Amino acid sequence: MVDAAAHTTIDFAKASRTALADQQLRGNFRRAMDGLMSKRAVQFADSREWHAMRALGASVRLRALSKLPELLEKLEENCTRNGIRVHWASTTAEANAIVLSIMQRVDTRLVVKGKSMVSEEMHLNAFLEEHGIEILESDLGEYIVQLDEATPSHIIMPAIHMNTKQIAHLFRQKIKDAEYTEDVARLTDLARRVLRAKFAAAEVGVSGVNAAVAETGTLCLVENEGNGRMCTTVPPVHIAVMGLEKVVERLEDVPPVISLLTRSATGQPITTYVNMITSPRKDGERDGPREVHLVILDNGRSNVYADAELRDTLRCIRCGACMNHCPVYTKVGGHAYEAPYPGPIGKILVPQIEGLDRRGEMPHACTMCNACVEICPVKIPIVGIMGRLRAEAVHPSSAVKDAGARASRTEALVWKGWAAANASPLAYRIASGLAARLGNMAPSSLPLLKDWTNVRTKPRFAGRTLHEMAREKGIADV
Amino acid sequence: MSDARTSILTRLRASRDAHPVTVPPSDFGVLAGMRWSPEERLDRLRTMMEAVHTEFLDATEADWPAVVRDFLRAEGVKTLLHGTPIAAALAAAWTPGAPERIAYDQPVEGFKERLFTGIDAGITTTLGGIAHTGSLILWPTPEEPRLMSLVPPVHVALLRADRLYDTFWQAMTENRWSQGMPTNALLVSGPSKTADIEQTLAYGVHGPKRLIVVVVRV
Numbered sequence: 158m159v160d161a162a163a164h165t166t167i168d169f170a171k172a173s174r175t176a177l178a179d180q181q182l183r184g185n186f187r188r189a190m191d192g193l194m195s196k197r198a199v200q201f202a203d204s205r206e207w208h209a210m211r212a213l214g215a216s217v218r219l220r221a222l223s224k225l226p227e228l229l230e231k232l233e234e235n236c237t238r239n240g241i242r243v244h245w246a247s248t249t250a251e252a253n254a255i256v257l258s259i260m261q262r263v264d265t266r267l268v269v270k271g272k273s274m275v276s277e278e279m280h281l282n283a284f285l286e287e288h289g290i291e292i293l294e295s296d297l298g299e300y301i302v303q304l305d306e307a308t309p310s311h312i313i314m315p316a317i318h319m320n321t322k323q324i325a326h327l328f329r330q331k332i333k334d335a336e337y338t339e340d341v342a343r344l345t346d347l348a349r350r351v352l353r354a355k356f357a358a359a360e361v362g363v364s365g366v367n368a369a370v371a372e373t374g375t376l377c378l379v380e381n382e383g384n385g386r387m388c389t390t391v392p393p394v395h396i397a398v399m400g401l402e403k404v405v406e407r408l409e410d411v412p413p414v415i416s417l418l419t420r421s422a423t424g425q426p427i428t429t430y431v432n433m434i435t436s437p438r439k440d441g442e443r444d445g446p447r448e449v450h451l452v453i454l455d456n457g458r459s460n461v462y463a464d465a466e467l468r469d470t471l472r473c474i475r476c477g478a479c480m481n482h483c484p485v486y487t488k489v490g491g492h493a494y495e496a497p498y499p500g501p502i503g504k505i506l507v508p509q510i511e512g513l514d515r516r517g518e519m520p521h522a523c524t525m526c527n528a529c530v531e532i533c534p535v536k537i538p539i540v541g542i543m544g545r546l547r548a549e550a551v552h553p554s555s556a557v558k559d560a561g562a563r564a565s566r567t568e569a570l571v572w573k574g575w576a577a578a579n580a581s582p583l584a585y586r587i588a589s590g591l592a593a594r595l596g597n598m599a600p601s602s603l604p605l606l607k608d609w610t611n612v613r614t615k616p617r618f619a620g621r622t623l624h625e626m627a628r629e630k631g632i633a634d635v
Numbered sequence: 636m637s638d639a640r641t642s643i644l645t646r647l648r649a650s651r652d653a654h655p656v657t658v659p660p661s662d663f664g665v666l667a668g669m670r671w672s673p674e675e676r677l678d679r680l681r682t683m684m685e686a687v688h689t690e691f692l693d694a695t696e697a698d699w700p701a702v703v704r705d706f707l708r709a710e711g712v713k714t715l716l717h718g719t720p721i722a723a724a725l726a727a728a729w730t731p732g733a734p735e736r737i738a739y740d741q742p743v744e745g746f747k748e749r750l751f752t753g754i755d756a757g758i759t760t761t762l763g764g765i766a767h768t769g770s771l772i773l774w775p776t777p778e779e780p781r782l783m784s785l786v787p788p789v790h791v792a793l794l795r796a797d798r799l800y801d802t803f804w805q806a807m808t809e810n811r812w813s814q815g816m817p818t819n820a821l822l823v824s825g826p827s828k829t830a831d832i833e834q835t836l837a838y839g840v841h842g843p844k845r846l847i848v849v850v851v852r853v
């Protein structure tokens with residue numbers, strides 16, 4: 158299913174037009190994003206502290222990237238010493254196979270899962286279901302999305318595209334014996350009832366990782382609901398999946414990363430739980446999983462790492478703040494991107510992972526307003542990378558998967574002509590004179606011009622060029 | 636999948652060597668500079684935790700078991716799960732009419748059903764608190780297992796007033812956590828909560844619905 162789709166080009170423009178026409182959706186996003194932005198702003202009201210924390214956070218992430226291979230080895234060594242089994246996967250298919258083989262060995266029927274974007278990237282749920290294993294999302298937002306047979310529209314708030322009424326209808330429809338209620342506390346209680354029984358019954362818990370500490374072999378997870386703790390404590394087996402960039406060097410690197418993460422993501426000083434897991438259940442301990450597995454996934458990240466400029470993409474701590482502040486994301490919402498990671502981080506990460514053939518449009522879904530760069534807690538030059546990917550999309554190179562996929566002969570010719578016209582005063586005069594006199598006759602459907610006139614009115618050319626008008630005014634030397 | 640391991644690490648090493656990164660030093664001064672006086676620490680912790688629906692009780696070294704007992708009785712709690720470190724102190728203060736005390740003294744496998752359906756509250760000690768974020772530090776042990784602070788609908792946490800740190804960073808560096816992390820270490824900053832339905836806060840989604848911090852003054 159996933160592989161068949163891998164060769165189709167995703168049409169963001171079309172999906173975004175549909176999203177823009179959906180007033181309900183736009184209202185849901187607008188309200189949510191305004192709330193998240195103002196809460197974050199309160200957290201970082203002290204600009205000196207913000208700059209210092211941000212510099213610290215960026216340096217922690219940069220330092221981790223500067224020693225990435227060594228830190229991953231050290232993480233493996235320390236995890237192994239602690240009793241955590243480490244697995245490596247080059248592709249999502251390999252990662253899925255690893256997860257499945259662990260589950261089959263312990264004869265799993267039911268899995269509970271905490272929020273994990275990497276598992277979305279793996280399409281793990283669909284994969285396991287194909288193999289007859291029931292996997293239940295336990296984060297409330299993810300649970301809602303799963304009931305709705307949809308995908309998350311935000312990396313932190315998966316069900317942000319829905320309002321209470323919509324969720325009330327969904328619960329009424331999909332949960333056995335559920336009454337219709339728009340009371341959020343009662344809806345939450347409904348989900349609690351369903352999921353409690355599942356936590357107790359599941360043989361395996363799956364989670365993501367927010368930061369993995371090389372120095373101690375510790376997996377850190379942040380969450381508010383307690384479902385992450387349930388998934389990593391109650392079932393006899395815990396499988397954590399992480400992208401290979403999630404490692405940090407030292408334990409003391411964790412506090413700044415977590416502080417920046419929770420404050421940027423939801424405007425909370427800290428999440429309700431910071432869960433640090435360093436080993437499976439030891440002799441004499443009364444609970445906790447008997448087995449803990451860590452799956453380290455590459456899926457194109459080592460390719461991202463190979464380019465000195467694009468590498469900065471891997472600094473990301475997945476706070477989602479860039480989404481909340483993006484003028485495009487906040488209008489079209491997460492689903493229009495049809496990608497596991499939407500918004501600014503998605504626009505730079507997904508094309509690099511999936512290739513510019515399929516995802517070449519994503520880096521163009523950007524106004525270059527720089528809002529994401531200004532709030533990114535680890536100072537990723539998102540817009541610079543976006544520009545680079547636009548260039549990569551039209552120039553064959555080995556830096557990015559499917560670079561050059563969007564190269565267009567027409568566009569190349571037009572630019573050649575433009576360069577020639579600007580290189581000679583005579584050619585320039587002729588070209589601009591022609592444009593002034595005949596430009597208005599050009600049909601809107603002309604290639605290239607069409608891309609503009611699709612969504613904007615066609616500009617009207619003045620009858621004379623600027624140079625001609627300036628000369629009339631007596632301005633010399635033009 | 637050791638093939639994957641070799642190929643990933645080889646690629647990363649080659650790329651890193653081709654384009655080494657110069658890293659600015661990590662200046663932890665911003666965290667080291669966050670300091671409060673002992674009284675301010677408690678006030679701050681309390682204000683922050685109350686803002687997310689944590690409840691507080693004041694007690695002393697001598698009377699905390701009685702404070703806990705009276706509170707639970709008044710709240711109609713029928714069963715209290717506890718570990719061994721405070722079993723004797725609770726037993727000494729217990730009176731008829733107080734909740735039934737249940738010790739978590741066996742592996743969860745034989746106890747799951749009861750833990751998930753038959754227990755109203757769990758009581759644990761803490762390693763201390765953090766003023767900066769309003770958090771409790773928990774290091775579960777064989778004597779005080781992990782699920783005690785998660786599964787029962789009410790979590791009672793004992794916090795000694797002289798064990799307050801300024802920041803998470805200070806707590807871990809001063810106590811050299813990096814030299815030996817436990818199976819599971821936790822920060823807990825309130826009762827379980829969610830805002831996944833239209834950004835509306837709701838408490839007690841999967842973990843405890845109520846968190847009661849008993850501040851034990853010394």
Ligand code: SF4
Binds near residue numbers: 421476529533534
């Ligand atoms: S790119 Fe920056 S702002 Fe966006 S999710 Fe990553 S860390 Fe957060």
